Amino acid sequence: MLVPFQDLPANSRLWIYQSDRKFSEDELLKLQEALNSFLNDWTAHGASLNAGFEIKYDRFIVIGLDQSASAASGCSIDSQVRFIQQIEKEFEVVLLDKMNVTYIQNDRVHFKPLADFKKMAKEGAVGKKTIVFNNLVNTKEEYLEFWEVPAIESWHSRFFK
Template sequence: MLTPFQELSDTSRLWIYQSDRKFTEEELPKLEQYLSAFLEKWTAHGAALNAGFEIKYDRFIIIALDQTQSAASGCSIDTQVRFIQDLEKEFEVSLLDKMNVTYIQNDRLHFKPLTDFKKMAKDGAVGKKTIVFNNLVNTKEEYLEHWEVPAIESWHSRFFK
């Protein structure tokens, strides 16, 4: 069951899929249509799942699931991953590769492979205060409070020692 993202509980479980490029203005309505159709029909053991989504910075797909009525099962999570894989093919993007970092520098979003970001940290090209996107957050509340944070306040901090 599709629910507006803003109406979902702050305890909702969260998945963040980071694209290796921005979605275009032409692609965004189609992406929203696909996400809406998928979440409208998404179930776990036949029970409708109360979920919503938002797209941030034309690059991140955030799916939230209010598990107070029905929780995600292994099969429903597998279904979500297959759906994301279909989006990767449809839009020719990478959404499941976790070995990349998106950060803000000079008021612009930048996307780098993790190895490049690590080298940039070592060389001082990015710093402890560089805003990074912590895609490891697990709930809507964590997303709202701890997703865009200085690198030193996220798992990225290990690159600044």
């Protein structure tokens, strides 16, 4: 069952999918419609899942699940991945490739392959204080506190040693 993202408890499980580009205004409307439909019907072993979403910076799809009523199962997670694959095809974007980094520089969101980001760190084009998006957060609470952080405070720190 679809619930407003802000109403999900802090311990809700989270999945973050970063796009290799911003979604257009028209795409955002279609994407919200698709997410509404998918999450409203999302189940685990026949039980409704209380889930919500938000789209940040017109490029991150953030799905949260309140597991206090029903937890996600392998099958329900598989259906979420299939849904995201459909979104990738429909909008011609990359959402599932984890070998990319998104960061903020000069008040703009940038997207780079991991190898390019690593090279930029070595060359000093990005620094320890560069704000990165740590998509490895697992809960809504972690997302709110540790998603947008200086590179030195995330797994990206290994590129600055």
